[in-house]
Amino acid sequence: MTDNVLVAEPSVHPVAPVQQVLAAIHDPVRLEIVRRLYNAGAAMQCGALYDGINKSTATHHFKI
Template identity: 65%
Template sequence: MAEAPAVEVQCPVGTLPQLLAALHDPIRLEMVRRLHEVGEPVKCAALYDGINKSTASHHFNILRDAGLIERVVSEGHIYQRLRARDVDAAMPGLLDAIVEQANRESGR
């Protein structure tokens, strides 16, 4: 029988300056863009290229502290999930606008 996913205690969605500061870094913005594109929890390693695990962990912590993502553990694997609904409830349209612009700038 599959184990139910465990979600860590969530930080509240941050203030506008906190969200913008978290998304200011290109690596974190790309992590959020990838999570937004998929729309479901993603294994950590699929969210970054060219950085080591400890650096990725640092970026995940900043995104979690801002309330943008949550960590999900399921069947021994760690995933990250974008808290799009929570962010949209706090700041309607902000996340979609940021991701759309990131997609335009990256040619996607």
């Protein structure tokens, strides 16, 4: 089985307005995911981003 690892790549999506970004990270779960990504400073396994919540909930937050 292959480990899922997030790797930063250049974005192909337009930059979102700051209001949209702030609204997205208003949720405590999403904010914690962003904190973990920022503090890691490198690629990390997806499971390390969402311990304490189930996989389907994590997937929902990753889509935002």
